[in-house]
Amino acid sequence: MAQPTFETDNNNSNISSEDRRQYRRNVTVLLTLGLLIIIAFVLSMNTGFIRLSPLDTIRTLFGGGTEKEQLILFDFRLPRIVISVLIGAGLAVSGCIMQGISRNALADPGILGINAGAGLVVLIFVAYYPNMGTASIFLLPVLAWIGAGVTAAIIFSLSYKRHKGLLPTRLLLTGVAVAAGISAATIVITLRINPEKYQFVATWMAGSIWGTNWKFVLALLPFIVILLPFVFSKARTMNVLNLGEMTAIGLGAKVSREQIVLLAAAVGLAGSCVAVSGGIGFVGLIGPHLARRLVGPKHQALLPASALTGSFMVIVADMLGRLILQPSEIPAGIIVAIVGAPYFLYLLAHSR
Template structure:
């Protein structure tokens, strides 16, 4: 009797979760269509279809394939990647405040970008193509530095130690950035500030290609590890008792999360909020089981960034609001609303 009830509860939750996932997917498609239509030159849905199947004018094809599509694809990819990366961080650290920034990814990338901009003579074309590389190197290097600083022989890695080390290193880098900020000339500062606020400016297929391998490999890998993450969530001792190789799994998951976040940050700048709020939203919509929660995070993150990017392009035409700002402005109120409504 008792048992059937438990099973049916699981079943309803799964069904509910699948409904949520499909609703999110439909919303992303709708947003996609709206986003393609948003911009200085508008394309009607019919023109869009025509252009997609190769029957549009040259101008329409240029706009769609060279400007809008890569940008939209990028925003979907980084949204998904950052949200899943945040979900992994929150799962491994078992801390609600964890996000990709915890391993210093934003700080590392930001510091490198700032260093480069402040020592590069002009903001000409060269650094724009170098920037993602530099940002990625900074992010990955910082994550590795934090991990090795927190590593202790015989004890491996304890989440709490990693967390505190991460906070400290990130604070140090922010301090260095403040010092650099003050001696930067205003034009360059404006450039760096826009970068830090998070804006999707890599709008060519080159960036999509550089992003794609990370996401195609790491996203399925993390979702495949969902069951391991469920076990890790029970606490280290329980997980060890259940036969999980805790340290090894933690390392693999964190490495995957760093790869996802660093490749996204390189293209988009500091859209950190997605990684914090995406997983929480997902958890509130589909429950804590990672099999559902991770895909839901990915979809939510993608939806959030594509929506934010569309709004950011729309409001102050022809200038743009950095996507990171819009993400926080639309994501935070919804999150606060959910927080006030649901029981923890």
């Protein structure tokens, strides 16, 4: 009897050692991603039609610099960079949630039409509201959340089958169909607005980070600060949901309730981000996939890795968009789509 006990203890020791190695690896990956974001943040502060040298940037950050340099850095670039970090994290975590609760590797708030639903409500408000005062800026994320929530409810209700749960293929096809319908409605609205607003709407639909002042940062920040920690606290629950509905029920999880709560969090993140970033797609698809390759499938590490990966993607995309065709700008959504569309086709070709 002693020999089997010894072997069991040895196996437990091996498992514990493997867990420690994986933990150290995950910490290293997260710290590396954080460092990459800091580097991209610094480079982005120096990128634009008016160049600021690293020394000028540092001097301006610490209260020096000319009035013009302070205006460029504090009033234009820093809010835009901070928003890029926030929306990258929000969209990537939203995609990670949707992939987890639906067990569909192709789930993404952009592909499923949730971003389009949020964007439609924001577009209606921007197109027909006479001015954009401070109150309306703080109202935009709420309106986008409502639009995204209604769209998500339609998609998931059409994709859910009793006794079978969410059907991944049906979810994807329903999302694509709903997104196509919303896109058609969006085009009709853009044809009816005045020419002055059409240019703004067209740029916004392409994924331009248009909310480039601190008021938009303050409007977006509560959604990110509240929802991200809440989703991180649900990491163990998401691990259980990934085992399948019947297995999760057998383990004591309240599957339907947890799916609804997590979906509401994903919709809140996606909708609030769309309100200030426009139609940036594929971040919610690529971010979680890259994070999964780096840290594995456990959501304790996958969720923060997705947030950091998404932030890095958007901040780099926005920086490249401001750099490539100076003095003109390419919307960040187009830069992300150049990479995201081929990656989506690759995943579609290799999915079962």
